[in-house]
Amino acid sequence: MQILKFGGASVRDADGVRNLEKVLQSVGTEKTLIVISAMGKTTNALEKVIEHYFNSKHELQSSIQDVKKYHNGILLELFENESHEVFKVVTALFRELSEFFDRNKSPDYSFVYDQTIGFGELISTTIVSYYLNHKGVKNKWLDVRELIKTNSYYRNAKVEWALTQSKISEAIDEKALHITQGFLGSDGNNFTTTLGREGSDYTAAIFAFCLNAKSVTIWKDVPGVLNADPRFFENPTLLDSLSYEEAIELSYYGASVIHPKTLQPLQQKEIPLYVKCFLEPKNKGTKVGKSLDLSPNVPCYILRKDQILITVSSLDFSYIVEENISHIFKLLHLYKMKVRSIQNSAISFSVCIENSYNHLEPLILQLKAKYNVRLDKAVDLYTIRHYTTDAIEEIQKNKTVLMKQITPKTVQIITK
Known part of the structure; x- marks a missing residue:
């Protein structure tokens, strides 16, 4: 089978859905499974819904209506008749979302997040599936939560591979066209879980591995x-090919095109990954596979903004040794901090982190009980793979460098 994954930008409006059908005409629909993200900025809009649920309940229903209005606009462009069944199905999904907020008793933000955020994918795949059937492209809609089983680590769930393999193998007719959601799974109690932000790529890799x-x-x-994010760097270069190992390195440091967890299951079974433009489906794009060279061989730039640099030193000027570092990492794990870069000297230890779960304040209080702590917020972390002297100098120009770390293939620079 071929696995096709369409991101939110590709289905952000009615024209995007129509274009998806054209892409399918180009690449074929036999033995195909399609994974689709939430439409456009729906995930961000649903995060606003969650914020209102916790902090501003009087705005909750209006924020849900904003999401519904956006999707209804797309429906009205795609389907001539408002009596079409798809309108009822989408309305039912929004009703289910509102009913969750009415009955929920859990104060756990991460749990509420996962029960809410997945409606973006459920609605987008429903619209696309009905539209393709409407245009004569017969397909089967699947609820991915019945297939990908995970633990209960909400917002970054881990896949239960044996059970997932069994359920996918039983559910998929390899000759048919299937449509399902990215990003989602469910735990042992059938509560919705998510695989981490941008996890739809990972969903595609899970299906590829199991099938x-x-x-x-x-x-x-x-x-x-x-080789660089065009939002932050001018004149980026298209990479024709790169190996799994190189792609994993780039994703580890934060390259936004490929999700960090996507590549491991593909590498295990040597399944090639292609990254292509949905507006130019005939173009070659980029191939990621076994033993491929980085082509062209150019520096690759990755920028992570709004990071936090913590520098700790001993209160009595004693060395920072293994016991101290172990203690610091236990705290980082306890407060769910994502570590992006580390550096240590005789009497200090610096760590660049991402505060995804908003646990910075208790972490700092714990650290201050044992160490001197310096905090630099809103710093930028630049990573350059296959760097050159000119590349490093260009990044450092007109910036205050707080930390720099160089290895034979990679340099990391933290700036303010």
Whole structure:
């Protein structure tokens, strides 16, 4: 089978849904499974809904209506008749979302997040599935939560591979066209879980692994994997090919085109990954596979903004040794901090983190009980793979460098 993944930008409006059908005409629909993200900025809009649920309940229903209005606009463009069944199905999904907020008793933000956020994918796949059937492209809609089983680590769940393999193998007719959601799974109690932000790529890789797929194609609004994010860097270069190992390195440091967890299951079964532009489906894009060279061989730039640099030193000027570092990492794990870079000297230890769960304040209080602590907020972390002297100098120009770390293939620079 071929696994095709379409991101939110590719289905952000009615024209995007129509274009998805054209892409399918180009690449074929036999033995195909499609993974689709939430439409446009729906995930961000649902995060606003969650914020209102916790902090501003009088605005909750209006924020839900904003999301509904956006999707209804797309429906009205795609379907001539408002009596079409798809309108009822989408309305039922929004009713289910509102009913969750009415009955929920859990104060756990991460739990509420996962029960809410997945409606974006459920609605987008419903609209696309009905539209394709409406246009004569017969397909089967699947609820991915019945297939990908995970633990209960909400917002970053871990896949239960044996059970997932069994359920996917039983559910998929390899000859048919299937449509399902990215990003989602469910735990042992059938509560919705999510695989981490941008986890739809990972969903495609999970299906590819379980189905021994011939390929995975991720359809983006860029020509393929670029050597730099065009939002932050001028004139990026398209990479024609790169190895799994190189792609894993880039994703580890935060390259936004490929999700960090996507590549491992593909590498295990040597399933090639293609990254292509949904506006130019005939173009080659980028191929990621076994033993491929980085082509062209150019520096690759990754920027992570709004990071936090913590520097700790001993209260009595004693050395920072293994016991101290172990203690610091236990605290980082306890407060769910994502570590992006570390550096230590005789009497200090610096760590660049991402405060995804908003646990910074209790972490700092714990650290101050044992160490001197310096905190630099809103710093930028630049990573350059295959760096050159000119590349480093360009990044450092007109910036205050707080930390720099160089290895034979990679340099990391934290700036203010």
